[in-house]
Amino acid sequence: MTQTFKEAFYFFRINLIKLLAYTFSIGLMIVLLAQLLVPLFFGGMSAEEIGPDTIRPFAQMMNLVIQPFYAGGLITLLFSLATEQGRGILECLLTSLKRWPYMLLANVITTFLIFCGLMLFVLPGIWLFSRLFLVPYLVMLNKQTPFEAIVNSYHSTKNYSMTILIDIVILIAIFFIFLLFLSVLQLAYPIFLLLFLLLFQTMAYVIYYRHYEILQGRKLQAVEDDASK
Numbered sequence: 001m002t003q004t005f006k007e008a009f010y011f012f013r014i015n016l017i018k019l020l021a022y023t024f025s026i027g028l029m030i031v032l033l034a035q036l037l038v039p040l041f042f043g044g045m046s047a048e049e050i051g052p053d054t055i056r057p058f059a060q061m062m063n064l065v066i067q068p069f070y071a072g073g074l075i076t077l078l079f080s081l082a083t084e085q086g087r088g089i090l091e092c093l094l095t096s097l098k099r100w101p102y103m104l105l106a107n108v109i110t111t112f113l114i115f116c117g118l119m120l121f122v123l124p125g126i127w128l129f130s131r132l133f134l135v136p137y138l139v140m141l142n143k144q145t146p147f148e149a150i151v152n153s154y155h156s157t158k159n160y161s162m163t164i165l166i167d168i169v170i171l172i173a174i175f176f177i178f179l180l181f182l183s184v185l186q187l188a189y190p191i192f193l194l195l196f197l198l199l200f201q202t203m204a205y206v207i208y209y210r211h212y213e214i215l216q217g218r219k220l221q222a223v224e225d226d227a228s229k
Helices: 003-014 016-042 052-083 089-098 100-119 123-132 135-141 146-156 161-184 190-228
Strands: none
Touching (some): 003 161, 003 190, 016 089, 052 089, 052 135, 089 100, 100 123, 100 135, 100 146, 123 146, 123 161, 135 146
16 A cells, blocks of 8 residues: 555544544435435326436436535545544535535536546546546635636646556555455445445545645645745
8 A cells, every 4th residue: 555545544544433424414415305306306207117217317417416515525524624623514514515616617527528538548537537636625625716726736736647546546446355345245235335335435535635635735845945945
């Protein structure tokens, strides 16, 4: 494991309860919201008529709206834990709600760019992801516009692509090892898979945040060096 991955895992471990509380709070909110919205969208349909093809557009719309809100709150919580600000879950969510339009636009643009890259023989999409992973952190923590964040993320991650990709490959390898472990023990039930996916996604955000800290520290050091000359 890399030093950065070890640092991110340590941060994840010591803050596990607070991170899980946030993640499950969002999960509960999504379930309740779905219960309210499904009758509005499919009120005239029977349960037999609501199949995967029917529900997919609704699920995609829910993800489009909620994912930026979830990510913004989680990033705010990570910053609060790292800086010992003591923000609660509700305060983090309110902060995310204020930045939601920016996060939504940033998410749409970066997803489109990465998707286009994946269509070009996969590797360009992976490379673009490694250059743009800072975007939501710059939008939430540096209060940048989506376009500013995209440009600054691209420039800040120059010669840094392999560093972040190594940590992501390690995390994905661990994910598949544990998934195989659950399958062997015949524990691959939906509830266990959902819990595991939530843990995996949260850990990924912690890794991205640690790399954000490193790159921001380098940028600050460069500014101080220029000022001292």
